[in-house]
Amino acid sequence: MAIEQDVLVIGGGLAGVTAAVSAARTGADVRLVSYKQPTLRHASGLIDVLGYTPDGEGPLVDPVAALDDLPEGHPYERVGEDAVRAGLALFDDLAGDTYEGNHTERNALVPTQGGRVKPTARYPASTAAGLASDERDALLVGFERLVGFDAPLSAAQLNAAGAPFEARGATVEFPVELSADPKVTRFAHLLDRDEAGEESQDGSVRRALAERVTTHLDGEARVGFPAVLGDDHPEDVRAALETHLGVDVFEVPMGPPSLPGFRLEDRLYDALDAAGVRIETGNPVVGYETDGRDDDLIEAVTVDRNGATVPYAAEQFVLATGGLVGKGIDSDREGVAEPIFDCHVTHPPDRYDWFEDDAFGDHRFARFGVAPDRELRPRDARGTVEFDNLRAAGAVLGNYDFAAEKSGSGVSLATGHEAGRLAGDDT
């Protein structure tokens, strides 16, 4: 049986999901195929739109106001301000009350695990009470066996950064006996279940944790934990801790692996289901077929299912396979390529020109990706559209350094929404 769709989206990260939902909302019949886990599982869960300009100016208070000055070819320049707003609006709709920040166009400054603050546009509800512009004093609490978040050190960094409140840090032993080296998900699941089921701990894990933290509280109005407060029931965990502690509780983003990322992924996949998108994960798209007459039109992509190659036909295709991390962009010693359609990826011929010597320099590799026209269709080296019915979205696009700009999720949302909408409209 041939698999046939109006729109086929390749890649199940933030960009692919957004594209699939927005295509489905045009009435199209949509399928999404994704190989491995999306980058969301590594990412902090914050939804950045633009925190710094490509020249490093910032932190920006108003990300949208800065869009106009972006260089030609930047994904935001390609799709324009309306698409950025539309992408965010779609995200707000999908995320519902699990995210905040849409009450203003201004960026928020969120304390990071190392105690620096980072500008972002949307943040998980679990992080809301932690904003650095909030003037209430904060107690940060770390766990002895959870490395990467040293609460006293983070607090010292926040104070040194001039945050308008006093931060203090304390490190406590988690109230359940743990192995020397527990995974972050272990903390989350113990708090979800709220019972250790072991002799060492009777009753509520949440209450026991709160009791350990209370002794450290010294008038602070809010308490921050590393982002491990539950996987399946984060609201319950946080509410219980707030009740027991009598103050607001927030999470400091962590990762990888990132529980806020896991939670967002779950939420988005539920939304995909609800939108009627067919989802298939675990098999890679390995190539494509044209009908032989028109090389500019893709007839089907081929999926590798345990060694057998199966064609998936569709009218429109969206490439949302991610960048170097998601493996939508690949490289070897000789060059850089987009592996499925071999779309052109501009890169210096000598691999020693792909990076800078300074670890945080202006790395060329961070901007590797395909270069689309204003309808997000990838173009070849001469600037001609590669295929009439292929659009690209998210980190597979080039010409922006999401890490330096703090624009990763914003670009995936704006271009995902736009690519999905255009693909759906064209069917």
Next chain:
Amino acid sequence: MGATPTVLVIGGGSTGCGIARDLAMRGLSVTLVEQGNLTHGTTGRMHGLLHSGGRYAVADQASARECIQETRVLEDIASHCVEETGGLFVKRPEDSEAYFERKLRGCAECGIPTEVLSGREARQREPYLAADVDKAIAVPDGAVDPFRLCVANAASAQNHGARIETHAEVTDLLVEAGEVVGAEVTHESGPGKRTHGKAGTTEEIEADHVINATGAWAGRIGDMAGLDVNVRPSKGVMTVMNVRQVDTVINRCIPKGNADIVVPHETTCILGTTDEEVEDPEDYPEAEWEVDLMIDELSKLLPVLQEARTIRSYWGVRPLYEPPGSGTADSEDITRDFFLLDHADRDGLPGLTTIVGGKFTTYRMMAEELSDHVCDRLGVSAACRTADVPLPGSRDERVLDDAMDEFGLTSPVARRSKQRLGDRAPDVLDTDDPNPVVCSCEGVTRAELQDAIAGSGTDLNAVRIRTRASMGNCQGGFCAHAMADELHPEYDAEQASAALDDLYQERWKGQRHALWGEQLSQAMLTYALHATTMNRDEGGIAADETVDFAAFDGGTPDGD
């Protein structure tokens, strides 16, 4: 003099640390100064081969004999730094049959045990060997951890009363009445452990005898006293793979050449090397073609290497010495032997001896010979004991297995810790505090890091070489910040942050040579984690601009 003779050793590589230990054990009062951290020079940038002598068995039999002898000694006194991997000299169809026979004979003449294997037998040992490898000679090559061994020598010297100063550069030699009487030393952050942000100081250290063990830098120390010490530094590249494709040292059985050896080292394999004369031991080109050559040439022995992932490359400079008047054109032809230059005899300047050249494998023998010489000069009669007394960490393997179970570590982590710490493991790991793994790639726990920090202050690169933390596949991406956290609260936030920046930059330096395929993905992930999740690329606390916090979103008006 009456009092204990004092000796100043310049250089904290294998040679200097070996000398410091030897002389301290003989009862002399020893100070060692090193401009960087221990192993900052060539010792920290070598290939990790414990030479059986097989490589020299044809061309330089004296060296070959020394190697097999010292390999046996190190297996005894430094068991926790040595892995007895064994080695193979493999012959490809196009390689000379006559040379294969000469290698075999040479080994026999030098007392190096050998076994000839057919191609099939060789592939049974190392399944990734190329299908057309004809045959191989098995020899007792090994792998050695230069960091651990060097630090163990320094620790032993300290236990015998020596003073070890790192981040202490000799900026001048003190010469009085035609005699070297000491050196002027600049401490980067004052004497004692490295501490970021602490002001530097200078100190004049006087000594009855000064030893120049600065390897490729020996000419510069010579210059300070107007002496001509002609060191010709020659660079070589080493490329680190992400996994251990082989468990045996693989040499190609050819007279000499570039890119002819693979050494298994901890969780990795290291490919090497090149031999190119350079002007400056600290500033030389690290070239792309060298990395390509390693992969392309060594793929002829191990075809998997062609597509395998490399995690970084690094270069070292050989401190090759040319006695005046030799005039050798090609650096590959300069002898690998070592030289002891008594400047009283050679230049009429007493109080200074230079030791240069040689190999890591024979460092102990070199140190012994030099120490004999210095003791002779100083009229001390004490015998060398370094071949018999085990180094710290290496005393008794057997007590360990039982002790390790007690520390609650999962078995792979416990095994790795034990390999690194040897018999110090019970002391280091015996803590009542929680002891999580901080570096997962290499299985390094908090207690081990704290032990290293106690020894080396805020210098996280020194912590790295002691523990291997941040040396695995992710090259510190997932753990560098957690390592810096370990500095707090003993050191403050600003110091922790500066220490992290230094470590992160050092890790980046080597990865630049491995940026394609998987490792480029890893590099992007690491960059994103540090720049995006942690915002470490944008002005930290030292930034002069202050942020207008009030201008940003402070949350929903009524909270949630």
